[in-house]
Amino acid sequence: MPINVLMPALSPTMEKGNLAKWLKNEGDKVSPGDVLAEIETDKATMEVEAIDEGVLAKIIVPDGTADVPVNELIALIAEEGEDPAKVEAPAGGGGASKPEEAKSESKPESKKDAPAAPPANSEAAPVPSKAPPVPTTGSGERIFASPLARRIAKDAGLDLKAVKGSGPHGRIIERDVRAAIGKGVGKTEAASPAAKPEAPKAAAPAGAMAQGMSADQVKAMYPADSYEEVSLDGMRKTIAKRLLESKQTIPHFYLTLDVELDALMALRKQLNDAATKDKDGKPAYKLSVNDFVIKALALSLQKVPDANAVWAEDRILRFKHSDVGVAVAIDGGLFTPVIREAETKSLSAISAQMKDLAGRARNKRLKPEEYQGGTTAVSNLGMFGIREFSAVINPPHATILAVGAGEKRVVVKDDAPAVVQAMSVTLSCDHRVVDGALGAELLQSFKGLIENPMGMLV
Amino acid sequence: MSNYDIIVIGAGPGGYVAAIRAAQLGFKTAVVDREHLGGICLNWGCIPTKALLRSAEIFHYFEHAKDFGLSAKDVSFDMEAVVKRSRGVSGRLNGGVGMLLKKNKVDVIWGEGSIEAPGKVTVKKATKSVEGPPKEAPKGALGPGSYSAKHIIVATGARPRVLPGIEPDKDLIWTYFEAMVPKSMPKSVLVMGSGAIGIEFASFYRTMGAEVTVVELLPQILPVEDAEIAAHARKRFEKQGIKILTGAKVSKVDKGKGSVTATIEDDKGKQTITAEKLISAVGVVGNIENLGLEKLGVKTDRGCVVTDGLGRTNVPGIYAIGDVAGPPMLAHKAEHEGVLCVETIKGLHTHAMDKAMIPGCTYCHPQIASVGLTEAKAKEAGYELKVGRFPFQGNGKAIALGEPEGMVKTIFDKKTGKLLGAHMVGAEVTELIQGYVVAMNLETTEEELMHTVFPHPTLSEMMHESVLDAYGRVIHS
Numbered sequence A: 001m002p003i004n005v006l007m008p009a010l011s012p013t014m015e016k017g018n019l020a021k022w023l024k025n026e027g028d029k030v031s032p033g034d035v036l037a038e039i040e041t042d043k044a045t046m047e048v049e050a051i052d053e054g055v056l057a058k059i060i061v062p063d064g065t066a067d068v069p070v071n072e073l074i075a076l077i078a079e080e081g082e083d084p085a086k087v088e089a090p091a092g093g094g095g096a097s098k099p100e101e102a103k104s105e106s107k108p109e110s111k112k113d114a115p116a117a118p119p120a121n122s123e124a125a126p127v128p129s130k131a132p133p134v135p136t137t138g139s140g141e142r143i144f145a146s147p148l149a150r151r152i153a154k155d156a157g158l159d160l161k162a163v164k165g166s167g168p169h170g171r172i173i174e175r176d177v178r179a180a181i182g183k184g185v186g187k188t189e190a191a192s193p194a195a196k197p198e199a200p201k202a203a204a205p206a207g208a209m210a211q212g213m214s215a216d217q218v219k220a221m222y223p224a225d226s227y228e229e230v231s232l233d234g235m236r237k238t239i240a241k242r243l244l245e246s247k248q249t250i251p252h253f254y255l256t257l258d259v260e261l262d263a264l265m266a267l268r269k270q271l272n273d274a275a276t277k278d279k280d281g282k283p284a285y286k287l288s289v290n291d292f293v294i295k296a297l298a299l300s301l302q303k304v305p306d307a308n309a310v311w312a313e314d315r316i317l318r319f320k321h322s323d324v325g326v327a328v329a330i331d332g333g334l335f336t337p338v339i340r341e342a343e344t345k346s347l348s349a350i351s352a353q354m355k356d357l358a359g360r361a362r363n364k365r366l367k368p369e370e371y372q373g374g375t376t377a378v379s380n381l382g383m384f385g386i387r388e389f390s391a392v393i394n395p396p397h398a399t400i401l402a403v404g405a406g407e408k409r410v411v412v413k414d415d416a417p418a419v420v421q422a423m424s425v426t427l428s429c430d431h432r433v434v435d436g437a438l439g440a441e442l443l444q445s446f447k448g449l450i451e452n453p454m455g456m457l458v
Numbered sequence B: 001m002s003n004y005d006i007i008v009i010g011a012g013p014g015g016y017v018a019a020i021r022a023a024q025l026g027f028k029t030a031v032v033d034r035e036h037l038g039g040i041c042l043n044w045g046c047i048p049t050k051a052l053l054r055s056a057e058i059f060h061y062f063e064h065a066k067d068f069g070l071s072a073k074d075v076s077f078d079m080e081a082v083v084k085r086s087r088g089v090s091g092r093l094n095g096g097v098g099m100l101l102k103k104n105k106v107d108v109i110w111g112e113g114s115i116e117a118p119g120k121v122t123v124k125k126a127t128k129s130v131e132g133p134p135k136e137a138p139k140g141a142l143g144p145g146s147y148s149a150k151h152i153i154v155a156t157g158a159r160p161r162v163l164p165g166i167e168p169d170k171d172l173i174w175t176y177f178e179a180m181v182p183k184s185m186p187k188s189v190l191v192m193g194s195g196a197i198g199i200e201f202a203s204f205y206r207t208m209g210a211e212v213t214v215v216e217l218l219p220q221i222l223p224v225e226d227a228e229i230a231a232h233a234r235k236r237f238e239k240q241g242i243k244i245l246t247g248a249k250v251s252k253v254d255k256g257k258g259s260v261t262a263t264i265e266d267d268k269g270k271q272t273i274t275a276e277k278l279i280s281a282v283g284v285v286g287n288i289e290n291l292g293l294e295k296l297g298v299k300t301d302r303g304c305v306v307t308d309g310l311g312r313t314n315v316p317g318i319y320a321i322g323d324v325a326g327p328p329m330l331a332h333k334a335e336h337e338g339v340l341c342v343e344t345i346k347g348l349h350t351h352a353m354d355k356a357m358i359p360g361c362t363y364c365h366p367q368i369a370s371v372g373l374t375e376a377k378a379k380e381a382g383y384e385l386k387v388g389r390f391p392f393q394g395n396g397k398a399i400a401l402g403e404p405e406g407m408v409k410t411i412f413d414k415k416t417g418k419l420l421g422a423h424m425v426g427a428e429v430t431e432l433i434q435g436y437v438v439a440m441n442l443e444t445t446e447e448e449l450m451h452t453v454f455p456h457p458t459l460s461e462m463m464h465e466s467v468l469d470a471y472g473r474v475i476h477s
Helices: A099-105 A107-113 A147-156 A174-183 A215-219 A234-249 A262-274 A289-303 A347-362 A436-451 B013-024 B039-044 B046-063 B079-103 B196-207 B227-239 B331-346 B375-380 B396-401 B429-441 B446-451 B461-470
Strands: A003-006 A016-022 A035-040 A045-049 A054-059 A065-069 A073-078 A252-260 A309-312 A315-318 A324-326 A328-330 A333-335 A376-380 A399-403 A407-413 A416-430 B002-009 B029-033 B107-110 B112-117 B120-124 B145-154 B158-160 B188-192 B211-215 B243-245 B249-255 B260-266 B269-275 B277-280 B284-286 B318-320 B360-362 B367-372 B385-391 B406-413 B419-426
Touching: A035 A073, A147 A174, A234 A333, A252 A436, A262 A289, A262 A416, A262 A436, A289 A324, A289 A347, A289 A376, A289 A399, A289 A436, A324 A347, A328 A347, A399 A436, A416 A436, B002 B013, B002 B107, B002 B112, B002 B331, B013 B029, B013 B039, B013 B079, B013 B331, B039 B046, B039 B079, B039 B331, B046 B079, B046 B196, B112 B145, B145 B331, B188 B196, B188 B260, B188 B269, B196 B211, B196 B227, B196 B360, B211 B269, B227 B243, B227 B367, B227 B375, B227 B406, B227 B419, B260 B277, B360 B429, B367 B429, B375 B385, B375 B406, B375 B419, B385 B461, B396 B461, B406 B429, B406 B461, B419 B429, B429 B461, B446 B461
Parallel strands: A324 A376, A376 A399, B002 B029, B002 B145, B029 B107, B145 B318, B188 B211, B188 B277, B211 B243
Antiparallel strands: A003 A073, A016 A035, A016 A065, A035 A045, A054 A073, A252 A416, A309 A315, A328 A333, A399 A416, A407 A416, B112 B120, B120 B145, B158 B284, B249 B260, B260 B269, B360 B367, B367 B419, B385 B406, B406 B419
């Protein structure tokens, strides 16, 4: 009996992923722990490891296959004594034909590959699953349906995502749509204007969103040979989707404040100089300004707990700890790993954790739970000399702090010009959660901590 | 006693295809037949009639050589040679089926099969064949005996329906068996029934010069076809000199010396027509007898075995496919049903075929081809329609071929754009219809059909234009 290798779930909420690359070929011997393939979700790339010994007999889902449902059969491993050439995919052809059978056989594997369910201490858990509904427009993922099925669904206001296809390779055909309409599933909001007003709908239904220009419309505006087309990877699609959603569904406003850095720079130097060095002369830590910013924001959220919250459709979720996301630019996009309970962590601990998270973000090796959750984020473009900017809130966060460059400025002090180190920060706020005065209070607290940084050490 | 996974009774197009598919799926398979591999289709139906009609078509071209700027003198035919060619075509394909079965390691058991009990097939020596004496077994075939199989598929086909008082006698009253192998050319032929079989023989004999009368009980010839298409065909047939009586019944047949005189009644009264031969083509009935089906309690209805659409009867282990499993009695339906049945036995994911998507072809001159609902049936089903029509005279290729008569008609559901039916009459339409069949099976709407590029110059462009016409966008009409 060949061993089924199934599409692993990389997170509890994952429904599908892309099979990025096979690292073993058909016919290769595999031992437990060998990396078989790389799976890519919209953010992370994870490895599928072999759990059994044998020969990779058949690759069923090839390299570069997008949107492979979790638990779909992706390969078969022939056990010892089995002829790999004779190993065959279960009859019935395409799709997740025999999910029950497959599941039971490969339990050890999926258990190992799937990260454990979020630990009890993770406040993040309820957030991602309750995220506001994603606008369906431009999500870019293809649903296979016959033209007739598509048209009948459209006329009936039926969302094809809610329909299971019974045609070849799971294609949605007329009878599936008719059956779904008969059962009344998958109604899109646009088609049910009479939806009960008390129904907890999103702030704005997806259907009401303005749609951008189509690819053809955009292309028509440029000479055909003047550009190259770059296809979208999962990360780019997610950035586009989430930030469009943010600007369309979150009422943003912006508060800008200048903070002086002289005291902070002095303390930072003092602390960094005091760091113990190992035998190669490498210091135990090297604090950056950003580490202070993270800590200051985390402490401020504790002081202004009303701002340590997120909007959740028909309620607000207020958090106990300060989980602060930090935007990390990487090749081709960005990640926002989260420093959990940052208010409880020392500067050196934050610094060390940031280094680890940023490093793994650049290699796309973050686990989903490492970039999900949080109520706010820090986006720092100071290293590029940007003086000030406004960041787009990363849903479901309620705020994001855009940090500019530290620089020497002439300010008026005691009615006389004085030179100080300063930087400008801009807090973007979700007005549904954080009103103007509340946001200002948060920034005030932040300013106080940055300008009197000793307060962060105690 | 040999054990099989599957035994198929009947080696017609349904049976032998089912057997090959079964062997492909790894079943140990045998097929039982008493007289010919390939069944009626290959030996006495679809294939040999196409050979005859081809001779008639070429003869027709010779007679009209002048229309093409050619001359042909002393055009005539040798009926014996025409029939010999037709039999040769069948013989060649018959041998081909034997080779296919052998290649796929399907055993052939020669004789008459019946089912003793679920799992048990008894094969006895056949006592006769349609041609008279029993036919010899092909080389390598197994003989009479008891055989066992987990699954038994009945694929025994159908035979001509016989009307009381008008029993075929192989001399004056023919069925398709005799009509296919005339010893000489009859001067006059009366064809009873205007379905595909009747009309094809009418067309053949008329083209070869016989006086032909067609009598149809229903008000329309080609009763299953769209009324507009049938009316167009009727006009063409009458122009060729075929006499057509619809809404008319043959109430009595008197056999004379070398001729039959039929009394025909319609609402206008009675008339008699005398012809050298009468061809009875009033449909076919399933071969459900002498198989042991009654004893096993297999449910039948109006001469056919009742199945669930995937070949399963009410008795586990007993299956039926093809003509014996009910209409439409067409070889391509039988083949498909055979494959579905075997795949269902294998446990593959199967769906009963949608009979509305089975095309039908009639190879008379002009040809007729159709799939799906007629306009009348579509209206009856409650659809609001968009109907498109395109005439052959608007098509460059048709004019170049010298075939300016004919029509392509398409019927869409106004609401969804679903292609409900397509109906064609004219040259080569039997080769065209499959385009629409694929479109229907893929559930395309008018939009995809309009966006499809059809090659020029071909007759298929009319298929495009007909769709355009349904939506008021036709170009060449």
